């Protein structure tokens with residue numbers, strides 16, 4: 001069956017014939033919350049060896065939907081990165097589908113938290129599906145193990161947390177996030193010429209190149225704001241956050257601090273800022 005459908009109400013658009021070359025069953029992980037927004041999407045590519053992109057969180061409704069779409073369970077579960085909303089359902093999936101293989105790019109200190117016999121995925125590796133190969137594209141930055149799965153025939157990218165329509169992506173700089181890597185990963189995805197991105201959060205992205213351009217512009221703007229805050233006398237991350245994000249909800253301060261740290265680390269790598277303990281200054 002050709003086509004593309006979502007199992008829960010969300011924004012969707014008709015596909016052109018050219019794009020309509022990959023059959024994807026979209027399954028919601030049933031995990032709405034402060035960190036996941038309306039929750040995660042997982043994607044099942046059916047066929048003789050069904051492949052599931054991301055494991056969800058082990059919610060019974062998600063597990064039921066996976067097994068309904070792929071009787072016997074998926075043959076292969078590919079995890080885009082080891083953040084809990086993408087990986088924590090792996091042991092529950094394994095209990096439902098004992099023969100399933102679990103694949104990801106290694107991030108040893110995080111992967112060990114889940115009782116699953118992980119198989120190592122590598123950049124450039126191809127995974128067979130009923131609609132042709134998916135290519136593994138290592139896209140670190142949001143997390144060191146982050147991947148995109150690329151379906152060349154339909155120019156579709158399964159983008160995990162690389163892109164989210166309507167917002168930027170958090171770079172958790174104190175927990176494996178590296179902004180310079182993230183920007184490189186965005187450019188790498190852009191170079192593939194994607195026509196459609198299927199993200200783990202939010203609606204399908206029909207104009208991924210425009211979203212990437214917007215992200216790159218936003219990062220440049222944010223970088224200038226960080227430099228301006230430093231030259232204006234803000235020397236610590238909380239002081240920079242207070243200048244950049246006025247009126248920020250207290251629950252979001254830690255995330256904003258991670259984002260500012262990510263920018264500072266990038267600028268430090270370019271020898272444009274320097275630090276002494278918790279204090280930062282313009283270099284030179």
Ligand SMILES: [Zn+2]
Pocket residue numbers: 081083142143161
């Ligand atoms: Zn994530």
